[in-house]
Amino acid sequence: MAGRNRDTSPPDGESQEAHDRVQGDGSPGDVLGGGPGGVFQGDASGERAQDDGPGEDPQGGGSGGGARGSGWGGFLGRRLLGTAVVVVLVSVGVFCLLYLAPGSVQQTLLGTRPATPETVAAIQARYHLDEPLPVQYLTWLGGVLRGDLGVSIRTGSPVADMIGERLPLTLALTGYGTLLAVLVGVPLGIAGAVRRGRATDRFVVTAGVVGLSAPPFAVGLLLLVVFAAWLGWFPVYGTGEGLVDRIWHLTLPAAALAVGAIGMLVRFSRAALIRELDQDYVVFARARGLGGAGALAYALRNSLVPILTAAGLVVTGMLAGTVLVEVTFALPGLGSLLVDSVTFKDVPVVQALALLLTLLIAAVNLLVDVGYSLADPRVRLGGRTS
Amino acid sequence: MRPGWLRAPVSVAVALLVLVLAAVAAAFAPWIVPGATAQDLILGISGPGPGHPLGTDDLGRDVLSLLVAGARTAVPGALCVAVGSMVVGNLAGLPAGYLGGWVDALVMRWADLVFSLPALLVAIVVAGVLGGGYGLAIVVLVVLFAPTDTRVVRGAVLEQRHRPYVEAARMKNLSAWRIMTRHVWPNIAPVALANVFLNFAYALVSLASLSFLGLGVAAGSPDWGRTLSDNRTQFLANPWTVIAPGLAIIAVAAALNIVGDWLYERVDARGRAR
Numbered sequence: 001m002a003g004r005n006r007d008t009s010p011p012d013g014e015s016q017e018a019h020d021r022v023q024g025d026g027s028p029g030d031v032l033g034g035g036p037g038g039v040f041q042g043d044a045s046g047e048r049a050q051d052d053g054p055g056e057d058p059q060g061g062g063s064g065g066g067a068r069g070s071g072w073g074g075f076l077g078r079r080l081l082g083t084a085v086v087v088v089l090v091s092v093g094v095f096c097l098l099y100l101a102p103g104s105v106q107q108t109l110l111g112t113r114p115a116t117p118e119t120v121a122a123i124q125a126r127y128h129l130d131e132p133l134p135v136q137y138l139t140w141l142g143g144v145l146r147g148d149l150g151v152s153i154r155t156g157s158p159v160a161d162m163i164g165e166r167l168p169l170t171l172a173l174t175g176y177g178t179l180l181a182v183l184v185g186v187p188l189g190i191a192g193a194v195r196r197g198r199a200t201d202r203f204v205v206t207a208g209v210v211g212l213s214a215p216p217f218a219v220g221l222l223l224l225v226v227f228a229a230w231l232g233w234f235p236v237y238g239t240g241e242g243l244v245d246r247i248w249h250l251t252l253p254a255a256a257l258a259v260g261a262i263g264m265l266v267r268f269s270r271a272a273l274i275r276e277l278d279q280d281y282v283v284f285a286r287a288r289g290l291g292g293a294g295a296l297a298y299a300l301r302n303s304l305v306p307i308l309t310a311a312g313l314v315v316t317g318m319l320a321g322t323v324l325v326e327v328t329f330a331l332p333g334l335g336s337l338l339v340d341s342v343t344f345k346d347v348p349v350v351q352a353l354a355l356l357l358t359l360l361i362a363a364v365n366l367l368v369d370v371g372y373s374l375a376d377p378r379v380r381l382g383g384r385t386s
Numbered sequence: 387m388r389p390g391w392l393r394a395p396v397s398v399a400v401a402l403l404v405l406v407l408a409a410v411a412a413a414f415a416p417w418i419v420p421g422a423t424a425q426d427l428i429l430g431i432s433g434p435g436p437g438h439p440l441g442t443d444d445l446g447r448d449v450l451s452l453l454v455a456g457a458r459t460a461v462p463g464a465l466c467v468a469v470g471s472m473v474v475g476n477l478a479g480l481p482a483g484y485l486g487g488w489v490d491a492l493v494m495r496w497a498d499l500v501f502s503l504p505a506l507l508v509a510i511v512v513a514g515v516l517g518g519g520y521g522l523a524i525v526v527l528v529v530l531f532a533p534t535d536t537r538v539v540r541g542a543v544l545e546q547r548h549r550p551y552v553e554a555a556r557m558k559n560l561s562a563w564r565i566m567t568r569h570v571w572p573n574i575a576p577v578a579l580a581n582v583f584l585n586f587a588y589a590l591v592s593l594a595s596l597s598f599l600g601l602g603v604a605a606g607s608p609d610w611g612r613t614l615s616d617n618r619t620q621f622l623a624n625p626w627t628v629i630a631p632g633l634a635i636i637a638v639a640a641a642l643n644i645v646g647d648w649l650y651e652r653v654d655a656r657g658r659a660r
Contacts, residue, residue, distance in 0.1 A: 050468050086502045101515050158428040162478055206397055209647065213639035215591045218632035221614060235620075320504040324595055328618065338507075339599050342514030354511050 072373060079369050083362045090358045091144075094242065094351045103343055105129060108347055109153065126150070144355065150348035154341065159352045170333035173325065174318045175291065176250055177257035181314055184258070185265025186307060193273035194296065204266060211263030216321045220256035220328040227252060239328050253329045257321050261314040263324050268310035272303035305372060312368030316361045398648045401641035408638045411457035419451040432624045438627040443617055447608075453630045455608040460594060461522055461638070463602075468582045468590035471527040475535020476578060480566045482536065483543025493540070497533035505530040506592055518601040527592055531585050538581045542574035568643060576653045582648030586637045594635050608634050 083246045101108045106115075107307050123129070143150070149159035192204030228236045234252045238268065276299035285295040323335035330336070333352060341349035411418065431444040440449035482493035499607060509526050516522055547570070560562045561590035596602035596612030603609040617627035 013455065082498070082502075086499060087501060091502070097511065097515050101510070102517055173651065200395075206644075209643045210636065210640045213591065214636045215595055215598075215611075215639075215641050216593065217611075217614060220636050221618065221621060221628040222632050225621050226631060229625060230621055258512055320506045323507065323510060324598065327599060338510065339514075342510060343600060347612065348514065350511055350515060353508070357507055362502065365502070 006143050009197040075093065075373060077365060078371065083366050087359065089139060089364055090357060093139065093141055094354045094358075097351055097354070098347050101347055113153075119222040145354075149352040152341075152346055152349050154344045154349070159349050163334065163350065163352060164357065166332055166334050169331060170319075170322055170326070170335060172246075173250055173253055173257065173322055173331070175334060176247070176254035177261065177318050177322075178260040178311070178315055180254055181261035181265055181318075182311060184260040186269045186310075188262070189266040189269030189307075190273055190300070191272040193277060194292075196274060201270075205269065206271075208263045208266035211259045212267070213263070214259055215324065216256045216260060217324040219259045219329045220325055222252065223252050223256055224329075253325045253331060256328065257318055257325045260321060261317060264314060264317070265307070265310055267305065269307045273299060276300075276303045289297060308371055309368055312364055314372065315364050319357055319360060395648070397644055398525075401644040404641035405636050405645065408457050408461055408634075408641075410452045412461040413522055415455045415458040419448075421451075431620055434624075434626065440630055441485065441624040443487050443613075443624065443627045444620050447480045447627050450622070452608040452613055453610075453634055456610040456613060456631060456634065459520070459597075459603050459607055459609040460463050460590060460611065460635070463520060463593050464590035466524050467527045467531060467593065468586035469629055470524070471531035471585055471589075472535045472578055472582050474528065474532035475537075475539050475581075476571070478532065479536040480543055481541025481573065483540035484566050485546060490540070491641060493536060497536050500530060500533040504528075509592060509596060510601065513596060513601045514599075516539075519659065520603050523593060523596045523602045531589065534579065534580055534585060539574060539578055542577045545569055546570050546573050572577060576649070580646055580649035580653050583642050584651060586640035587646065590642065 001004060098105055105127075106120065106123060106129060109127065110119060113119050125342060128136055130137070138245075139358065148159060149163070151157070152159055152162060155162065170223055188204050188207070190207075192201045195201045227234045235249055261290065277296075279299070282295050282299050285298055325331070326333040327339050328336035335358075338347065338353045338357075340346075407560075417635050425445045425447055433444075434441045438448050438450070443452070461524065478496075480494050482490040494541055495639060505527075508530060509523065511612075512526050513519075513523050525609070543566075552565060555569050593602055594609070594614075595607045596610030597607075598615045600612075600615065603612050605612070613631045614628055621628045
């Protein structure tokens with residue numbers, strides 16, 4: 001049976017992962033068992049994709065891992081290659097956006113400008129529309145690689161400048177949101193795991209599901225109603241002047257962004273800690289007379305790895321959620337720029353933003369994998385231990 | 387003794403109630419609230435009062451009626467996405483898991499690629515550049531969601547593939563197609579169904595997000611996401627214009643997730659017991 005499993009070739013890590021998906025560990029908050037909803041699901045799925053990375057080496061042991069070039073270098077090499085393939089494919093897709101837009105390409109690029117010989121000639125000089133498609137793609141890619149992202153159809157200014165102006169706000173918002181999510185989500189998840197099955201746990205789990213289900217724009221508007229309109233604690237709109245004022249202005253948007261991430265972190269950290277608390281070493285530590293705190297410290301350290309992974313996914317989920325939050329709070333960041341450009345069919349800006357966001361997310365995923373392998377020696381030593 | 391699956395926790399019971407309410411609203415909205423989008427421009431925006439329990443929006447439309455009518459676009463579209471992606475996921479996942487080999491490799495690489503993209507951002511960009519619209523949004527989301535189902539179905543099939551009953555069916559020289567559809571599929575259907583609920587929740591939120599950004603339903607529709615976006619600047623005059631649709635989206639999505647999670651646990655427990 002095992003032999004057949006090998007030659008019909010799902011790699012060992014994959015079938016192990018499949019096993020996880022079906023069996024889970026039976027715990028209610030088992031994220032690996034079923035993708036939760038909310039903005040973060042797409043990324044929770046990404047987590048599954050990554051999950052067979054770390055799973056691969058320990059499971060593959062001598063046979064699977066060894067055959068494919070084991071050790072840390074092989075692991076990182078495969079990850080880098082995968083990321084590169086995705087980025088290249090995405091760049092092709094992003095280039096094709098120009099041809100997806102209804103109407104002729106030239107019309108799309110003209111926008112609302114009149115089709116004078118000069119404007120048509122300028123577009124021709126830049127996009128080489130009469131050349132074959134692969135040449136057009138390579139010309140465009142060459143420009144992108146040199147940092148030339150084109151000119152916005154809507155505003156006429158260089159795309160790179162527009163992005164540069166708006167990037168800091170989006171980064172600040174994402175960072176603030178991640179901080180809030182980690183500070184609230186992880187302790188809640190730990191509380192749920194420690195008080196498993198009791199009222200606290202049920203509350204934490206339910207709150208986690210609701211948080212995970214709540215779209216950031218709905219949360220944002222509800223926060224505005226409660227904290228800005230009724231209580232008057234926070235401003236309704238604007239980004240603020242100076243550091244303190246800016247933090248004050250960005251608190252509600254960051255909170256709206258964090259709610260979904262909190263839901264996910266609660267699930268991940270609770271499930272991870274419960275898994276560890278069920279291990280023999282915790283039972284043994286308790287039997288030896290270590291108090292709750294001492295045993296918990298051991299378990300926490302070991303559940304740090306999955307929590308770390310979740311934190312990386314939170315960042316990528318936030319980059320998607322920031323689009324909705326920036327529109328809700330009328331903040332001038334990359335997300336609102338994307339929506340404005342998409343609505344106006346400002347294809348060069350959309351292309352640049354799609355590429356940038358994909359690159360950011362791919363980079364975060366890669367960092368998470370590296371962090372995972374640093375935190376868990378089994379991942380990088382997998383090939384050598386057996 | 388009652389079968390175990392009938393004993394549901396309180397949260398699941400509440401969630402099922404919410405889903406029944408949403409389903410009733412989605413199915414019978416035109417009869418429950420006829421003329422929900424009727425405008426009363428002289429009245430304009432107003433707070434809760436007689437005749438309008440939750441007040442009116444800036445066009446004088448009754449917020450409570452809009453809430454009920456909104457279910458009609460918000461819920462069925464999401465159901466289409468969830469069911470559509472499950473159908474695609476089964477069609478791709480069954481052969482991938484059962485046949486293995488290059489079919490499996492091809493399907494899984496496709497799934498890996500889609501997984502590495504942020505679904506909502508892709509939906510915004512593609513739906514936006516193509517011009518938006520409700521039907522288009524649904525199709526784009528099906529394409530982006532199907533890999534989740536594919537992976538779940540494939541994983542479940544891998545689990546079943548070496549069970550004795552499959553071996554027995556193979557001994558009888560049944561065709562691979564027959565074994566997949568008649569023998570394996572009934573055993574993985576519960577997992578696929580649980581996943582429909584989880585995808586349903588995500589689809590509801592995603593469709594509402596697209597509508598909120600103006601890329602889903604047409605302007606003026608009472609859809610929850612669209613109403614939220616239309617009233618973004620009105621909440622100071624009548625906060626219920628955003629509270630009602632906002633809570634509706636959150637409640638229905640949470641209910642779907644709770645039921646989906648609960649189903650998943652049941653399926654898992656059965657899988658472990660066998």
